[in-house]
Amino acid sequence: MMRLCRFEFHGTEKIGIYQDETVLELKNLQQEFGLKTDHRFTLVDFLPGGEFHSRLQTLMKESSKSLELVEHVHSEIKLLVPIPNPSKLLLLAGNYAKHVEERGDVSEERARTFPYVFMKPPSTTLTHPHGPIQIPAASPDQIDWELELAVVIGQHCSNVSEENALDYVAGYTIVNDITDRKFRPNPGRTERPRDKFFDWLHGKWHDTFCPMGPCITSATEIPDPQSLAMTLRVNGNIEQDASTSEMVFPVASVISFISQFVTLEPGDIISTGTPAGVGHAKERFLRPGDHVAGTIEKIGILENTVVASPA
Structure with missing residues (x-):
C-alpha cells in the first residue's frame, strides 16, 4: 500500500513510505528524478496528479536499485504533518x-x-x-x-x-x-x-x-x-x-x-x-x-x- 509520510531523522527532513512499524526512507530522489540537490519535494508531487507520481510508481514496481530505500523504526524518527503549509x-x-x-x-x-x-x-x-x-x-x-x-x-x-x-x-x-x-x-x-x-x-x-x-x-x-x-x-x-x-x-x-x-x-x-x-x-x-x-x-x-x- 502506498502511504507517504514526512519525517525528521537526525535533524533532517525526509520523505518515506509509511508502514505500521517502520518507515522506508526514499533516498536519492534528486538523482533519480534528475533534479538539483536543493529541490524541495512535497508529498503531493508523488501522489495522483503530482508530476512525479507515475515515475515513482514505475520505480517501485521495478524495485529500482537506484532508488535506495532505508528502513527506520518509528522510535528513531519524528513523524511530521504530511502537508505542513496548505494554502487552505x-x-x-x-x-x-x-x-x-x-x-x-x-x-x-x-x-x-x-x-x-x-x-x-x-x-x-x-x-x-x-x-x-x-x-x-x-x-x-x-x-x-x-x-x-x-x-x-x-x-x-x-x-x-x-x-x-x-x-x-x-x-x-x-x-x-x-x-x-x-x-x-x-x-x-x-x-x-x-x-x-x-x-x-x-x-x-x-x-x-x-x-x-x-x-x-x-x-x-x-x-x-x-x-x-x-x-x-x-x-x-x-x-x-x-x-x-x-x-x-x-x-x-x-x-x-x-x-x-x-x-x-x-x-x-x-x-x-x-x-x-x-x-x-x-x-x-x-x-x-x-x-x-x-x-x-x-x-x-x-x-x-x-x-x-x-x-
Missing part, C-alpha cells in the same frame, strides 16, 4: 447524521441543505503526529476531540461535477479537529445575535488544535472513501466508532460543492466532519495527560498527548 485548511461541520442528532439539531434531507464549511489557521493549528495538544489556559474546561477523514487535493479544481470530483484527489489522511466547546471571550459582554456562532468558530482556532497524519494514503489505494472504518480512543477507551459511509455529504459531493465558489489547489486539505461520540455529548473532555488515538482504515493511527498550555 477547510473543515466541515455536522456532516454525519448521528453527530447532528447528538447535538440536538434536526437532520434534513441532503437535497434541501448544503455543507457547512469553515477554516482553521494552518500555520498555528496543524500539529505533528505524537505532538502535544495544548489545553488553552484561557478556556481549559471543555476541550473535545473530533476524528475526521481528510482529503488532500492533487490538482487545481474549479467547478467540477460530483461525478468527476474524486479525479482531483491526491490522497487521504487523518485529522483530529480539536474543539473548545466553552470558549466565551469577554464574559461580561453584551450579547449579540451572532455571538454563539463566533464563539464556536473561535473555539476551533487555538494553537495545536488540528493534529494531522501520520501519512497520506494514495487515492489509488482508496477508490471508495465512503467505506472506511474509523475509531477514536482516549486513554484506550473507544469514544468514536463509525464509518465514513455515515456522511451526509460524501467526499465527492463536498469537493464539487466547494469548487463551485473556491478554486482548490494542490495540497489543500478538506476535513470531512466527525461522527457521533464526541465528548460534548457525554460530558467528557480532554485533560492534560490524556492520550488520544484516531484510527482510519487504510491510513493508520494518529496519536497525540494532551498537555497544559505553557505558562
Whole structure:
C-alpha cells in the first residue's frame, strides 16, 4: 500500500513510505528524478496528479536499485504533518447524521441543505503526529476531540461535477479537529445575535488544535472513501466508532460543492466532519495527560498527548 509520510531523522527532513512499524526512507530522489540537490519535494508531487507520481510508481514496481530505500523504526524518527503549509485548511461541520442528532439539531434531507464549511489557521493549528495538544489556559474546561477523514487535493479544481470530483484527489489522511466547546471571550459582554456562532468558530482556532497524519494514503489505494472504518480512543477507551459511509455529504459531493465558489489547489486539505461520540455529548473532555488515538482504515493511527498550555 502506498502511504507517504514526512519525517525528521537526525535533524533532517525526509520523505518515506509509511508502514505500521517502520518507515522506508526514499533516498536519492534528486538523482533519480534528475533534479538539483536543493529541490524541495512535497508529498503531493508523488501522489495522483503530482508530476512525479507515475515515475515513482514505475520505480517501485521495478524495485529500482537506484532508488535506495532505508528502513527506520518509528522510535528513531519524528513523524511530521504530511502537508505542513496548505494554502487552505477547510473543515466541515455536522456532516454525519448521528453527530447532528447528538447535538440536538434536526437532520434534513441532503437535497434541501448544503455543507457547512469553515477554516482553521494552518500555520498555528496543524500539529505533528505524537505532538502535544495544548489545553488553552484561557478556556481549559471543555476541550473535545473530533476524528475526521481528510482529503488532500492533487490538482487545481474549479467547478467540477460530483461525478468527476474524486479525479482531483491526491490522497487521504487523518485529522483530529480539536474543539473548545466553552470558549466565551469577554464574559461580561453584551450579547449579540451572532455571538454563539463566533464563539464556536473561535473555539476551533487555538494553537495545536488540528493534529494531522501520520501519512497520506494514495487515492489509488482508496477508490471508495465512503467505506472506511474509523475509531477514536482516549486513554484506550473507544469514544468514536463509525464509518465514513455515515456522511451526509460524501467526499465527492463536498469537493464539487466547494469548487463551485473556491478554486482548490494542490495540497489543500478538506476535513470531512466527525461522527457521533464526541465528548460534548457525554460530558467528557480532554485533560492534560490524556492520550488520544484516531484510527482510519487504510491510513493508520494518529496519536497525540494532551498537555497544559505553557505558562
